[in-house]
Amino acid sequence: MSFVRLMTGDIKPEQMGFTYSHEHIVCRPGHWMERGDMDLILDDVHKGEEEVLAAKKCGVDTIVDATAIDYGRDPQAVYDISVSTGMQIIGTAGFNKGFLWDAKMPGRDCTYNDWIEKSSEKELTDFVIKEVTEGMQGTKIKGGQVKFGTGYNSISPLEIKTIRAVCRAHLATGAPIHSHTEAGTMALEQMQYLKEEGVNLHHVSFGHMDRNPDSYMHLKVADTGAFLCFDGIAKVKYNPESIRIQCILELVKRGYQRQILVSGDTARRSYYHSYSYAVGLPYIKKTWVPRLIEEAENRGINGEKLIEDIFINNPKECFTFKKVN
Incomplete structure (x- = not known):
């Protein structure tokens, strides 16, 4: 039986509805807390609840919270927000990227780096499997995807270790895989390790593709059957929306409409309306979607069908647990 695993329990894929594929709701990343960068710390549960409720009211049905344990995940707080807002x-089970592992583990006199270095691949695999099948951080709240990440233009030995552990957890559980690519780099290089572990790349979504607006690279990723997540919507400091939309429509033109995901990766206070009066979570649904429809129609593409695929059909396929053995 196919299912999608929410924090509140399993549902049928058809129940997902309109989906944001990569967000952060509550997170206290130790790396940034130790450096005093408050913009990257989303620690006010009430403000998180307010923002999620605003997204719900404008028609968003499902949010993928991509916060892993080493990015200051708080599964109980996010679960409570899910219950209170509907x-x-x-x-998300698994790990983020290497440079954040220098932060101290809560309640322990060691860093995540120490933990990953000292643990065997089997121990890390078992840890991720437990997060999916039993619960995260001592709760009964289960992860609905497994995640790994790599740094900017680099893949460290410890990151390779977590990639292999996440792949093996996927093969054991059927949980979908999400890849963090720093500034959109190293997706193709990551694939070497996924292929070595026997992963079907259609079960993988690669994040931050719009941070590297290189359509040649995007097409190479799409050729493998993987999903591409354009999750920097509203972040004009990186690229204007015209660039993101151009990359998305190029994929559509080449026949890859059913492999595109979109979200905001809203992981800063300065992106949230509830913290700083920024455009916040409703922006994609209320403002960006109509623009994409208009630009698609101007190029002879059915805009409404494109939106249905990006936000409903593609997430339904991407985030469904797959029988892989």
């Missing part, structure tokens, strides 16, 4: 939320 928003369906998918939690």
